[in-house]
Amino acid sequence: MQLVREYLQDFTALFFPDLCTACGKNLFKHERVICTDCIYHLPYTNFHQDSENRVAKQLWGRFSFVQASAFVYFQKGNKVQNMMHQLKYNKRPETGFRLGELYAHDLKRTDQWQIPDLIIPVPLHPKKKIKRGYNQSEFIANGLSSVLEVPVSANTLIRASDTATQTKKSRFSRFENMQEAFSISHPELLIDKHILLVDDVITTGATLEACSLVLLKLQKIRISIATIAFAE
Numbered sequence: 001m002q003l004v005r006e007y008l009q010d011f012t013a014l015f016f017p018d019l020c021t022a023c024g025k026n027l028f029k030h031e032r033v034i035c036t037d038c039i040y041h042l043p044y045t046n047f048h049q050d051s052e053n054r055v056a057k058q059l060w061g062r063f064s065f066v067q068a069s070a071f072v073y074f075q076k077g078n079k080v081q082n083m084m085h086q087l088k089y090n091k092r093p094e095t096g097f098r099l100g101e102l103y104a105h106d107l108k109r110t111d112q113w114q115i116p117d118l119i120i121p122v123p124l125h126p127k128k129k130i131k132r133g134y135n136q137s138e139f140i141a142n143g144l145s146s147v148l149e150v151p152v153s154a155n156t157l158i159r160a161s162d163t164a165t166q167t168k169k170s171r172f173s174r175f176e177n178m179q180e181a182f183s184i185s186h187p188e189l190l191i192d193k194h195i196l197l198v199d200d201v202i203t204t205g206a207t208l209e210a211c212s213l214v215l216l217k218l219q220k221i222r223i224s225i226a227t228i229a230f231a232e
């Protein structure tokens with residue numbers, strides 16, 4: 001009987017997978033997306049508690065920002081890599097929402113971390129968005145938003161679809177091209193706001209820099225940066 005029940009459970013799980021996106025084990029009823037054990041053991045950076053953290057240092061001198069941090073360390077073969085894979089390539093965007101929620105709880109508890117007025121996800125290249133079906137950073141932004149109680153604006157920072165010229169250009173001009181890839185619609189919605197720019201992973205910071213430089217052309221804007229993963 002036990003065996004039959006287990007078989008049925010496995011059978012159901014096959015069609016309605018309720019598996020932890022970090023370790024792949026079955027989730028208990030009270031768990032959502034990521035199991036309790038994984039949440040407990042994730043490699044947290046605690047960067048938000050330190051204004052001179054490695055993300056901030058990486059971005060210093062490139063553009064001005066209020067605060068910059070990443071939630072967890074991304075390493076080859078670790079659970080964060082699994083989650084990022086599920087989030088981006090395996091149609092589990094709820095991973096982004098859940099990580100955003102968890103991160104927001106930590107941020108909210110930190111006195112020196114300034115709550116922004118608005119959250120903007122880094123827009124995905126339109127072709128990629130069609131292929132993937134969603135922008136993973138938007139899910140992260142929505143998760144953060146639900147706990148911080150700060151609105152998300154997903155349509156003010158726009159990514160242009162035409163990057164055909166990009167491959168032909170030199171590395172130097174590619175940076176300028178990157179900035180050209182982003183534009184702003186309805187700038188009046190952003191003026192005088194403290195904006196939290198959100199992305200899934202920070203590696204070189206080039207995309208976040210390009211987005212920030214475009215946003216900072218507007219008046220009285222302040223930028224903060226939050227990503228889920230920090231790739232060492």
Ligand SMILES: [Zn+2]
Nearest residue numbers: 020023035038
């Ligand atoms: Zn797990």
